[in-house]
Amino acid sequence: MCASLAQADAGAPPATPRLGVTPHAHTLTTRDNLVFPDGRGLPPGSGTAAMGRTLFVQQCVACHGESGRGGAGGELAGGNPDLTSAQPDKTIGSYWPYATTLFDFIRRAMPLNAPWSLSNDQVYALVAYLLDVNGIAIPADRLDAATLAAVRMPNRDGFRWIDATQPAAPR
Amino acid sequence: MTLGPEPPVPVAGNGLLDRRLFLSNALSFGAVASIASGSVTAAVPDEPWMREPGAAFTNYGVPSPHEKAVLRWISATAMAPTNGVSWSPLHELDGILTPSGLHFERHHNGVPQIDPALHRLVINGRVSRPLEFAIDALLRYPRVSRLCVLECGGNSNAGWQQKPIQTAAGYFHGLVSCSEWSGVPLRLLLDEAGLEADAAWIVAEGADAFGMTISLPLPKARHDTLLALFQNGERLRPEQGYPLRLLVPGWEGVVNVKWLRTLTVSDAPVMARNETARYTELQADGSARMFTFEMDVKSLLTRPSGGMQLDGPGFYELSGLAWSGRGRITRVDVSADGGASWAEAALNEPVLAQCFTRFRVPWQWNGKPCVLQSRATDDTGAVQPTRAALLAARGRHGYFHYHAIVSWQVDADGALSHTYVDADATPAATAVDPFDADW
Numbered sequence: 250m251c252a253s254l255a256q257a258d259a260g261a262p263p264a265t266p267r268l269g270v271t272p273h274a275h276t277l278t279t280r281d282n283l284v285f286p287d288g289r290g291l292p293p294g295s296g297t298a299a300m301g302r303t304l305f306v307q308q309c310v311a312c313h314g315e316s317g318r319g320g321a322g323g324e325l326a327g328g329n330p331d332l333t334s335a336q337p338d339k340t341i342g343s344y345w346p347y348a349t350t351l352f353d354f355i356r357r358a359m360p361l362n363a364p365w366s367l368s369n370d371q372v373y374a375l376v377a378y379l380l381d382v383n384g385i386a387i388p389a390d391r392l393d394a395a396t397l398a399a400v401r402m403p404n405r406d407g408f409r410w411i412d413a414t415q416p417a418a419p420r
Numbered sequence: 421m422t423l424g425p426e427p428p429v430p431v432a433g434n435g436l437l438d439r440r441l442f443l444s445n446a447l448s449f450g451a452v453a454s455i456a457s458g459s460v461t462a463a464v465p466d467e468p469w470m471r472e473p474g475a476a477f478t479n480y481g482v483p484s485p486h487e488k489a490v491l492r493w494i495s496a497t498a499m500a501p502t503n504g505v506s507w508s509p510l511h512e513l514d515g516i517l518t519p520s521g522l523h524f525e526r527h528h529n530g531v532p533q534i535d536p537a538l539h540r541l542v543i544n545g546r547v548s549r550p551l552e553f554a555i556d557a558l559l560r561y562p563r564v565s566r567l568c569v570l571e572c573g574g575n576s577n578a579g580w581q582q583k584p585i586q587t588a589a590g591y592f593h594g595l596v597s598c599s600e601w602s603g604v605p606l607r608l609l610l611d612e613a614g615l616e617a618d619a620a621w622i623v624a625e626g627a628d629a630f631g632m633t634i635s636l637p638l639p640k641a642r643h644d645t646l647l648a649l650f651q652n653g654e655r656l657r658p659e660q661g662y663p664l665r666l667l668v669p670g671w672e673g674v675v676n677v678k679w680l681r682t683l684t685v686s687d688a689p690v691m692a693r694n695e696t697a698r699y700t701e702l703q704a705d706g707s708a709r710m711f712t713f714e715m716d717v718k719s720l721l722t723r724p725s726g727g728m729q730l731d732g733p734g735f736y737e738l739s740g741l742a743w744s745g746r747g748r749i750t751r752v753d754v755s756a757d758g759g760a761s762w763a764e765a766a767l768n769e770p771v772l773a774q775c776f777t778r779f780r781v782p783w784q785w786n787g788k789p790c791v792l793q794s795r796a797t798d799d800t801g802a803v804q805p806t807r808a809a810l811l812a813a814r815g816r817h818g819y820f821h822y823h824a825i826v827s828w829q830v831d832a833d834g835a836l837s838h839t840y841v842d843a844d845a846t847p848a849a850t851a852v853d854p855f856d857a858d859w
Binding site: 265269271277282286337344346347358361365409 | 549713
C-alpha cells in the first residue's frame with residue numbers, strides 16, 4: 250500500500266474516478282451562452298435603436314437614468330469622456346472596449362429583477378440603443394450578429410494586460 | 421523585597437518595543453501565587469454559572485450572545501439590495517482564520533439557493549469531450565486542502581478618496597477573509613475532458629442571477645486552482661458559492677466564481693463586463709490595466725485601529741494582518757511615529773503563502789499624539805507602498821487594487837482615527853463612493 254502510494258507520488262498521473270459524463274444536447278445548449286469579441290456566440294435575431302429606446306424607458310431607465318446618463322445603476326452614457334481628465338466618466342462610449350460585451354451582459358444579467366427575460370431581438374435592440382446614445386455608429390440600421398461584431402469601440406485599444414499575455418496584434 | 425523587571429528598551433521611535441519581549445514575558449508566567457484556601461463555604465465561587473448546570477448540547481454552535489455585535493456590515497445599493505457587499509469585521513477578530521459566517525460577501529444579484537442534487541458542472545468549449553459532473557461525483561475526486569486568503573479587487577478602495585474615510589478597519593478593509601478551503605484540483609477535470617491544442621483560457625460562469633462570468637488564463641487554472649467544496653471543514657456556505665466555487669489562490673476575488681456552473685475552455689478571454697467595464701483600472705494617462713489578477717502585498721493594524729479608544733498611556737499590543745497574493749509574508753514593520761522609524765513585528769505562526777499572517781508588536785504609549793502604521797514585505801521582495809507612492813504610480817481613478825500603508829492617528833485622549841500622512845495635493849478626483857457597489 251505504502252509502496253503504491255509512493256509510486257503515485259513519483260510522477261504517475263493522479264488517479265481520478267473519471268465520473269464525468271457526456272452532457273445531454275439540451276444541457277449543452279443551455280451552457281452555450283458566451284459572446285466573444287469576434288462575434289462568436291451571437292445568436293440569430295436583430296433589433297433597432299428605436300425599438301431599444303422603448304424597451305430602455307420601460308425596463309432600464311429607473312436605475313440607469315434618462316438616456317443611460319446614470320442613476321442607482323451604472324452610468325452608461327454621457328458625462329466626461331476624456332479618460333485623462335481629472336473627472337473622467339467610464340461609460341460604454343468612453344471606456345468599454347467591446348460592443349459584444351453589451352449583448353453578453355444584458356442577456357445574462359439585465360434587468361436585475363428578471364435576468365434571461367429578454368428575447369434576443371430585444372437584447373439586440375437595447376445594444377443598438379446604447380450604442381446610439383453613446384454616439385457610436387453601427388454599420389446598418391438593424392443590429393444583428395454580423396453588424397454587432399463589426400462595431401469598433403472608441404477605447405478598444407485602451408487596455409494593457411497585466412497578469413496575462415496580451416496578443417501582439419490588436420484584437 | 422523582589423525587584424521588578426527592568427523597563428523594556430524601545431527599538432524604534434515612540435515606544436515600540438522588541439517583538440521578543442513577548443517571549444521573555446511568557447517565561448515569567450510559570451510561578452503563579454496560590455491563594456490561601458479557607459473553609460469550603462468560604463470558597464463557594466461568586467459566579468452563578470458555577471453553581472448550576474449549564475445549557476444543553478447544541479447541534480450547531482453559535483457565538484456567545486455577548487458577541488452579537490461582531491457582525492458583517494452590509495452595504496448594498498438601495499435600488500438593488502441584492503447587489504452589494506458585506507464586510508468582515510477584521511477589527512473584532514484575531515488569528516488568521518475568518519469564521520465562515522463572517523467571511524466577506526460580494527454578490528451582484530443575490531445568493532442563489534441551490535439544490536445540490538440539481539446542480540451540474542459542465543466543461544465545454546475547446547475540449548476533446550464535453551463533460552458533466554454531478555456534485556456527488558465531484559465529492560469522489562481527490563481533494564486538496566489549503567489555507568487561503570480571498571480578497572475583493574475593490575477592497576480598501578476608499579483609500580483613493582481625498583479625505584480619509586472614518587469607519588472601523590473591517591468596514592474599510594474587510595473585503596478580504598481567510599479560510600481553509602478543500603476541493604478538487606481543476607487540472608484533474610481538465611485532463612479528463614482533454615484540452616485542444618489552442619486552449620488558452622477558461623471562462624467560468626456562476627449559477628447566480630447575474631450569470632457571473634470571468635476569464636482565467638489556462639496556466640493558472642491548471643497550476644493551483646481548486647474546485648472548492650468545503651470551507652473551514654464544512655461544505656461551502658450558500659453565500660460562498662454552495663455547492664461549488666472556484667478558488668484561485670492569490671487572485672482577485674471576482675475570478676473565484678461562486679455557484680460554479682460552466683467552465684468553457686477557449687482560445688481567448690470572453691471579455692465579460694466584469695473584466696472590461698469593471699475590475700480594470702484606469703490610469704492617469706488614460707490607459708487601463710486589465711486582467712490585474714494578483715493581489716498585492718498588504719497589511720493593516722487591526723488592534724488598535726480607527727474608531728477604537730486607548731485607555732491611557734501604558735502598554736499595548738499592536739496587532740494586525742498581512743498578506744500577499746504573490747506569496748508568503750517575510751516581514752512586517754510597524755511604526756509609531758508616522759513612518760519616521762520602524763520596528764520589526766513578530767510574525768505569529770503559521771506564515772503561509774497567499775494567507776493571512778498575524779503580526780504583533782509590543783508598544784508603550786506615552787500619551788502623546790502619534791500615527792501608527794504597518795508595512796508588509798513578501799517573498800518576492802515586494803514592499804507595501806506608501807499612499808503617496810501608490811497614487812504617483814497608479815493615478816487616482818484605478819478604483820481597484822488599493823494596497824497602500826494604512827495610517828491610524830492616535831489623539832492625546834487615546835482616540836484612533838484614519839489619517840493620511842502625506843499631504844494630498846493632487847487634483848480633486850471623481851467622488852468615489854466606497855459604498856457604491858456597482859463594481
